[in-house]
Amino acid sequence: MATIVLQQTSLLLMLILATVALDCGQIVQSQRNEIGRTRRLLEAMGGQRSPTECPEDPDFGFPMEKTVLNSNKEDARMAIGFFLEQIQTIFQHNYTQTNWNMTATDLFQETLDQQQIQWQRCSIVRTREQATRHGLHVKRTLKMYFTKLHIFLKEKEYSLCAWDAVRGEIFEVYSVVLSKLLGKL
Ligand SMILES: *[C@@H]1O[C@H](CO)[C@@H](O)[C@H](O)[C@H]1NC(C)=O
């Protein structure tokens, strides 16, 4: 009797795990589909601004190699979730001086939120697995990069031009980083 119950339980568990694994596969595709739309929203946020208005184009030096090279599937999944979360956090800072198109800004934050929730759901079964040393290293590296963006904004007192530099930076790295990390899954 106990054996049967145990068998049924493990069968159920296997079914649940299979469903979640399937879900994670779909997330990869839906994340790919979202990349173009998210970038268009980032672009639309700035409206029709002439590029000469803000000549400064700082190099924030995204740590591409450290994030992508040597990352296994677990690391890549974790890195995507963390990357999206950090973008959300940076866009929660004060952008009242930017004059951004609020419709596009709201839609951008909404889609980031949905993307981030998706990855959380995908990693629920994975919480029992230990993050690899490399994964932790990637997380620290990404955190340092986003701290650099935040310090820049703070030093420039969240000015329109500082924000445009950060928005342009995210516009550039968002698709490259995600494409490379999704390629690992
Ligand atoms: C955001 O910045 C503006 C001026 O740049 C300031 O008036 C406002 O109080 C700030 N808002 C917050 C929540 O700090």
Ligand SMILES: *[C@@H]1O[C@H](CO)[C@@H](O)[C@H](O)[C@H]1NC(C)=O
């Ligand atoms: C603001 O962004 C929305 C969404 O991208 C767009 O439909 C609208 O035309 C934009 N408004 C202006 C004034 O550019």
